[in-house]
Amino acid sequence: MALMALLATLAGCGEEPPPALGEERVAPGEAALGAAMTERILEIGERHRATGEPIPRFNQPKTVACATATFEVPPLDDDLAVGLFAEPGRYEALVRFANATRQDDRDKDLRGASLRLFGVPGAESLAGPPGQQDFLFNSHPALFAGTPEAFYRFVEAVADGRLWWYFVNPLAPQPRSLMIALRARDRSVSPLAETYWSTTPYRFGEGHAVKYSLRSCAGAPAPMAAPDPDHPDHLRHALAEQLAEGEACLSFRVQFQTDPQAMPIEDASVVWDEHASPFRPVGRLTLHRQAIDTPRALARCESTVFNPWNSHPAHRPLGGINRLRRAIYQAAGAQRTTHNATLSGDSPSAPPTQEEGP
Template identity: 70%
Template sequence: MRPSINNRAAGRLVAAFGVVLLAGCGDDTPKLGLGEEHIAANEAELADAMTARILEISRRHQAAGEAIPRFNQPKTVACARATFTVPRHTGELSRGLFAEPGDYEAILRFANATQQDDREKDLRGLSVRLTGVDGAQSVDGPSGRQDFLFNSYPALFAGTPEDFSRFVSAVADGRRWWYFLNPLAPQPKSLWIALRARSQPDSPLAVSYYSTTPYRYGDDATSAVKYAVRPCDGRDGEAAEGIRDDDPDYLRHAMAAQLAEDEACLSFQVQFQTDPEAMPIEDASVVWDEEASPFRPVARLTLPPQTIDTPQALARCDALAFNPWNTHPAHRPLGGINRVRRDIYQAAGEHRTTHNATLSDTETP
């Protein structure tokens, strides 16, 4: 079981570390220009070590005869079909996938980052897959797939491969919170982000989601963006009074109720990097200032009325594996977190889906 921490005590620890947080951490990354990356010498080694430790966790579940959960966003809230509509654009918005107007079939997976009970505060996740995208290349499936990954907070608590590696090791050792609270290597900024990022929305369709990591936008080597998906009405929802009191799956049920009767609309947006220092490529823990560079709509996701909560639909949803490197070259991932994600997600996804499919087959009467 994961160690737990009292929220009030965690808040006091954040305050105690305030001076350290404001001072920031040292950074030896060279000065970069717009859209430029810096690959650390030990990055491949870190990715291999993280992959090994995540597979170690998976094999524990496998040895116990259990289904292997995702390392991140393990609870499937629901999946939904959607149409991804790109309108006509001009100027810098008219690049890559967004250069021509058109419609694409999409599948959306909504998830919780850590909690199986929707009533618990948590980071919420969204994964989007487009199909039929000309020129999109896939690392784990047929061509034409374009995957986008999002969280409900605009920054990651582990913003670099080094930070992520320490967190993965803490989880593998059964000491998740030790990553944040180790007195020899405290992570006050990470703890602050992890606590602030948790929320209790009234529906997955009433949440703003952020890529947190940057991506290329077109063929211009100086162009980098972050993505966001937001409700078309521009309003984020908070939990309705009493809705989560007696329903651990209230997010699924709220979404199912809405889509049973009506369609939903989500706006797909991009935010351009305009300052390489204030908007770094290599640190996903930094929020890019929306006043300096606002998010701009480039597409719309329309979810038609549908049934999303049958056992068959949930099983198909849970079997999906996403990877940000399933992408059109014009929108390739940037930054260290994205670079290490490629092989980690591929290896972990293959192991999880293969084992879970085998387990399901053996359990079928």
């Protein structure tokens, strides 16, 4: 009997069973980790405030462009007709395109897109009126720091002014993170030329999890390049040129989790296999003909705070990175928008409305 017990122990008897589809696993100490991370990010913002500078977003600091749009939900198959997508509909929208780290559009970088829908029945907002549904995207399908522990180490390195140390610290090297970060950075000709991924998972009704993607609609004209590709704002100019002449279309798609181990909820550095579970279109985002390079258009996105927790309950964020985002984005967004409004002479009492993040 003693031998059988030993063999059972060695075989892993008594270990936590593997997660089910859509199941989260909250690590011990995650709340304390999130509080410490929020404190360090606010510390970075305070350094900018103390010098009288505007506080930039911790991530995706440059607003490349800010455009109004319409989001259309078509009739969908039963497994897709959930929450926001349960019925055909049209929603007014706002989309912010951004650079992850660089102010110069000519540099290699990760690109971002943040999308807000207005007037979504059942959507709950952390700040501002109800009915706001936010989606956050990056131009690479994986995060280089995909767990709360990894992201905390990254924030610590940034706060200490040693970003490089996160990747090459000999006591805790991150070669996989470094490879993801290097692969994610690229040059771009237009915000519309990128495919964007949510990287983190979300509920899609009870017992289901998905990741989101945003890309040019099938059959849409090729994105226009800027007439001045050597300009540091050439991505903004490219989109401005295109929307001055007509509309642009982006397809909103979902990818279902089909294997809870190969497609983990708690590690956003793992790409979900698109061959095992292809993305399926569920919505269409139309950017209207408009002027997107005006000070007013850019200021609208600068004064707002995207948060994935502005959401319909059927699409609640999942995973450790998303759980951290809730408090971090609220605190950092309030700090940034209040200080920057004071600098610009605007009222600092108006609540922030959007923020993007890791």
